[in-house]
Amino acid sequence: MEHRFLFPKCLDQCSQGLVNNVVFTSHTVEQRHPLLVQLQTLIRATNPTAAFILAENGIVTRNEDIELILSENSFSNPQMLHSRYLMFPGWYEGKFDSGSVFPLMVQICVWFDRPLERTRFVTKCKAIQSSIKPSPFSGNIYHILGKVKFSDSEKTMEVCHNTLTNSLSIMPVLEGPTPPPNSRSTPQDSGQPECYLVFIGCSLKEDSLKDWLRQSAKQRPQRKALKTRGMLTQQEIKTIHVKRHLDPLPAGYFYNGTQFVNFFGDKTDFHPLMDQFMNDYVEEANREIERYNRELEQQEYRDLFEQKP
Structure with a gap:
């Protein structure tokens, strides 16, 4: 029975010596319903001698089935007694142990x-x-x-x-309405x-x-790591360039409106002092990160399971 489980202890309660009749109250109208056949096969493997009674919705229609159910001595016949004593030694002393339930x-x-x-x-x-x-x-x-x-x-x-x-x-x-306090009961722990x-x-x-x-509660913000030159993205480098490309140039350079040109005619797309600009950017960003981390440490954070003071 793929992806299906029997009710825990179902087969244990259908064992030889304990059960002589099993009544099926559903899926009996359809000829050999797959679920009914599977269940009967399992029970038959556990109890080969049990009689199967088909009673859709609990309605027993055959006289012989009624006689099986109402029989006064079938439970105590020698074969049933023999099975009980062999399969469940100690049952008559209340030492019936059918094992653990799976899955637990x-x-x-x-x-x-x-x-x-x-x-x-x-x-x-x-x-x-x-x-x-x-x-x-x-x-x-x-x-x-x-x-x-x-x-x-x-x-x-x-x-x-x-x-x-x-x-x-x-x-x-x-x-709803709060019930009145009960003087006999222990007061609730506040x-x-x-x-x-x-x-x-x-x-x-x-x-x-x-x-x-x-993980379903408000998460404590994480500390931010300090930046380094190698962590700068292309977008950040472009932002630095746009912001500072008109800064004063060192001697021997001029800006032609598109590129930076030195005394020898060499051209570059970035300001000659771009390395310094990037260092300045990293220093400023790290000051902001350090300020954020200090404020974060000062914030009070309580665990979800920490009781209120």
Whole structure:
């Protein structure tokens, strides 16, 4: 059954010794429906002796099927007892262990106080579908739900994202009457974060989810690197030329309106002092970058999961 999974423990619950009848309530009208045939094949491999009963929409029409369902002794016949004792030793003592579920689905709730950036959050959610990995599905996020705030609104939003359908719903939380305080209950902790998201998926890790969510919040601006002569673009060089091509010329040069000509008749498209002009430009740009970096360091930045003071 490509791209399909049985409900966890379905085949375990259909094992020999435990089940003698299996009733199919859909896809029974069509002759040998592919899904019905596949499911019957799987169950037959698990339980070769089980009787299959076709009952569309739960309606049993054959007398012999009703007799199979209502039989009082078929579950306790020697063959069933023999299968139970051999396949599930200790079942009569409550030691029934059918193993772990695969794939292992987990649910992790992440709390935070600070608003998210709506555009970044939507983009991140929409990108999850393309990152879904095949078996063993580790790290796959299949569903996100919760209540958050966005920087463009004061309202609390209820969000719900389904990865397989790639559908995202963002709706304002409906405001209702606040219930009266209950003297018996423990007062709520005022330090409890306002926003939360519940992630449902396979083998998820909280730290990875927090890193994913941080990318949906306002990003801390990065420091700018200082410029060098080699980093100047052709457009910047052209701008320097346009701005300073009429600066005073050194002795032995003149400008003919198009090019710069020296005493020997050599011509060049750039001012003879262009190297100095470029150095001046880099120095001025670096002063602006250093000022920007100083201001950046003075700005207060709080992590998405840092609680409000």
